[in-house]
Amino acid sequence: MVVPPTPENLERAAQIIRSGGLVAFPTETVYGLGANALDATAVAKIFAAKQRPSFDPLIVHVSDRQMLQQVVREVPEVAEKLMSRFWPGPLTLVLPKSEQVPGIVTAGLPTVAVRMPAHPVAQALIRRALVPVAAPSANPFGYLSPTRAEHVERMLGERVDLILDGGSTEFGVESTIVLLAEKPVLLRYGAVTLEELETVLGSLELQVGPSENPLVPGQLPQHYAPRTPIRIAPPEAIPPGLRKRAGYLAFQQVPKGFKVVKVLSPTGNLLEAAAHLFEALHQLDRLGLEVIYAEPVPEEGLGRAIMDRLRRAASADAPRVLDHLTTPAEQ
Ligand code: AMP
Numbered sequence: 601m602v603v604p605p606t607p608e609n610l611e612r613a614a615q616i617i618r619s620g621g622l623v624a625f626p627t628e629t630v631y632g633l634g635a636n637a638l639d640a641t642a643v644a645k646i647f648a649a650k651q652r653p654s655f656d657p658l659i660v661h662v663s664d665r666q667m668l669q670q671v672v673r674e675v676p677e678v679a680e681k682l683m684s685r686f687w688p689g690p691l692t693l694v695l696p697k698s699e700q701v702p703g704i705v706t707a708g709l710p711t712v713a714v715r716m717p718a719h720p721v722a723q724a725l726i727r728r729a730l731v732p733v734a735a736p737s738a739n740p741f742g743y744l745s746p747t748r749a750e751h752v753e754r755m756l757g758e759r760v761d762l763i764l765d766g767g768s769t770e771f772g773v774e775s776t777i778v779l780l781a782e783k784p785v786l787l788r789y790g791a792v793t794l795e796e797l798e799t800v801l802g803s804l805e806l807q808v809g810p811s812e813n814p815l816v817p818g819q820l821p822q823h824y825a826p827r828t829p830i831r832i833a834p835p836e837a838i839p840p841g842l843r844k845r846a847g848y849l850a851f852q853q854v855p856k857g858f859k860v861v862k863v864l865s866p867t868g869n870l871l872e873a874a875a876h877l878f879e880a881l882h883q884l885d886r887l888g889l890e891v892i893y894a895e896p897v898p899e900e901g902l903g904r905a906i907m908d909r910l911r912r913a914a915s916a917d918a919p920r921v922l923d924h925l926t927t928p929a930e931q
C-alpha cells in the first residue's frame with residue numbers, strides 16, 4: 601500500500617520496522633526496501649522479497665552518530681573526514697562491523713556498509729524506528745532501480761508491508777561506496793562524484809568493476825537491467841532500418857527515426873540526466889520495444905555513475921546481443 605509520509609504513516613511505518621516487517625521508503629538516491637538491521641529474520645524478508653542472493657551484502661542506514669556506533673566497531677579518522685563533508689548524504693562507507701549486526705546483513709563479511717541518508721522521510725523513519733535500517737533498492741534483484749513509489753508498487757507490490765511515497769528521488773542513482781581499509785577504495789560510482797571525493801581524500805584506489813571476480817560480493821557485472829535488451833550506442837551508429845522498432849535513450853538531443861525517444865537532459869546537465877535515468881528506462885521498458893539503445897554520456901562527475909549503470913544493464917543481456925550494429929562507415 602502506497603501512503604503519503606504523514607506523521608501518522610511514519611509512525612505506522614516505524615512500528616512495522618520495529619516489529620520485523622518491510623517498509624519501502626524514499627531516499628535521495630533511489631527508493632529503499634527497509635527492515636530492522638539488527639533483526640536477522642526481518643532482514644531475511646528483504647532477500648526473499650527481492651530474490652536477492654544471500655552473498656550480496658546490504659547497506660545499513662542510520663539517522664545519527666549514536667546509531668552508527670551501534671553498527672560499527674570503530675570510526676577511523678578518514679571516515680570522520682568523509683562523514684563531516686558528505687553526511688547526511690549519498691555516500692556509503694564500509695567499516696568494521698559491530699557484533700550486533702547479524703551476518704545476513706553483511707553476507708558474512710567482517711565489515712558493514714553504512715550511510716546516513718539526507719532525505720527527510722528516510723531520516724524521520726529511521727529516527728522513529730529507533731533501530732538502524734538495512735535497505736537495498738526496492739526492486740527485484742538485478743532489475744531497474746525504483747525512483748518513484750509507483751515503481752516499487754509495480755515491482756514488489758504486496759511483498760512490502762507499506763510504501764511511503766516521497767515523490768521522485770533527487771539523485772536517481774545509488775550511493776557512492778567507499779571501503780575504508782588501509783587506504784580508501786572506491787567500490788561503486790554513485791551520487792557523490794569521484795571528483796568530490798578527491799577533494800577530501802586526494803587520490804583513492806578504484807575497484808569499481810564491473811568484474812566477474814569482484815573484490816567484494818555484490819559487484820556483479822549484470823545489474824540495473826530492464827527486460828528489454830539494452831545496448832550502448834551513439835545515434836549515428838544505428839542504421840535507419842533498425843530504428844523503427846527501437847527506443848532511444850538520448851543524453852541531450854532527439855535523434856531521428858526511432859519509435860520512441862527519451863531525453864535525459866536537454867541542457868546536457870549530468871545531475872538532471874542521472875535523476876531521469878531509471879524513470880526513462882522504466883518507461884521505455886513498458887513499451888514492448890525490440891531493443892533500447894542508450895547514448896553514452898561524458899564520463900565525468902555523475903556521468904561515471906550513469907555509464908556504470910548502463911554498462912551493467914547492457915551486459916545483463918549480453919547473450920541476446922544481436923550483431924546487427926554497424927558503424928556509420930559500414931552502412
Ligand atoms: P545496494 O544493493 O544498492 O543496497 O548496494 C549494496 C552493495 O554495497 C553491495 O552490492 C556491495 O557491492 C556493497 N557492500 C555492502 N556491504 C559491503 C561490505 N561489507 N563490503 C563491501 N561492499 C559492500
Ligand code: MG
Nearest residue numbers: 736737738745
Ligand atoms: Mg540495488
